[in-house]
Amino acid sequence: MGLVLLTACNKIDLPTYWLCNGNSTQRLMALSGDVQETYHGHDPFMLEIWGNTLYQFVQPALTGKYYQCPHPKSTLGVDPMLHFQMEKCESLGDLSFSRKGALDQSSGKLSIKERRLSGNHIIQTEGTYQCESLGHTFNFAQFNDQKP
């Protein structure tokens, strides 16, 4: 317990927050790819990064826990891109349900995509956002209409 508290004093180990604004689109498609229904969302998106995991529980479309994974094409130490996905990095995952995203930490651009098989349909959700880094603190006033 003492170790945990001491570790918490080290700011590097504290969670960091990114607040993002943008749009999401969810499509219900037939297996052939024909779009049958489309829904748009404009809720804020907040990324909470702690260690190798990321959390998002403000935006309804893409809520959940993500794992930060090194991108195969990235160069160690110089790549500002932060790649993350719903499945653990080493796992092959459930091919019928995937969710992946990438945050450019220098420009603040975030893109995220979900694809899921549901019966005879494909659910596809995409979001593009412009984010700002909040550092180690945040304020609930920025998204208080979506609270746990």
Place this chain on the structure above:
Amino acid sequence: MIKNHKISLLKFALIALLIEWPIIVSYFWMMGDFSVPRFNVWPISDWLINYHAGFIRRGLVGELLLRLFGDSSVIRPLYLLVFCSFVIYIACFMWVYLKSKVRNSNLLLAGLLIQGGIFHMGISSDFYTRKENLFLIFFAILCLLYLQIQEAKEDYKAFWIGVFLSSLLLIAPFLVFIHEAYFFMSFPATLLLLWILAKENPSNQFLRPALFLFTLEIVSLFLTCSYYHGDILSGQTIWDALPFADRLFLSPGAPYSSFGALSSLGWGLDQQLTTLYGVFSSGGIFIWLFFLLGNALVLMYMASSISAVNSVNQPTQYIRWIFISIVISLGMFVIGCDWGRWIAYVSNQTVLIMLTLSRSKLMSLKEGNTAFVSVNKICNRFTGLGALGFILIYGLVFQMPECCATYSTIFAPYQGYFRLLTPFL
């Protein structure tokens, strides 16, 4: 004499208003025809967790709602359910007050006005819309049974103890299935009440074994629920089972993705820790400390008012038991960031146990137990008109949020009611 009569009448009118207004407001809000969600979509989604992906923690009420109303919409029946639970809680609270035979209108005023209490539940549509309101109702029923045991004749005591124990052992497990946080929120204080009952009735052969049985029952069910905590995929399956109209209503931008409490089913310990960190990093901790202190002062006022009547210059265990019931209920503060909910719950439960234990056959403090004599003395200092004035201002000006506090959200939302009146002005 006439002045005293007027003050009594004024107090009666104020108490009646503090009970009626929340009921009227919550009735029109929950039963009215409004297009917006009547309470936050996060707790709404918590009520809707069901067993469609197999047995899972918190799924009992959602499963019943889905089976009964799954063909159309489960949200409208949910509004009726939470409104009824609010009215039942008010009735139980008042019944406990009347049965406790504490006759002190200032104390009742404090109990109604405390942050997170009945008045604030009604004017904000917060707190009673959460599952723990069912825990409060059950705890109040146990308090009523305790009071019934206290006033029963010797021949009937065993019967009422039997009713108390059967209710406890048969109903409490369902509350764990409704929300596993029962283990942190209500179980400790309930166990204390049972322990006091066992101490007061040493000749009853069932009370001591019941302490062990009740603990075993709740701990094992809590561990079972923790094991079946769910994951992202089960959250999605549960969401998909809900009527499409409800999903679209709750999440119009993405009705095919699980959301809110359903998506949090897969959270691990690390995510819980980051939400607790959020209490500090968002600055909310200062707001919670303010309400913690405010509610502690209100509870001290109430405790000193009751203990002053019962102890005639003789320190009793009363304050000690109240203190213990609060301390053993504090575990809920580490399970999530909704500190307003926890403060409200522990305050309401403490008010109930205060009224209930006022009828206990109080035992004297053992000689040398100076710690609680000091606590008694500290509590007894917060009395009088000044304390009552603080309670009125604190209770009427501020409004404790459930969670995610910001400084703009700590005042009572009267502006919404004034807007209703503007067409007539």
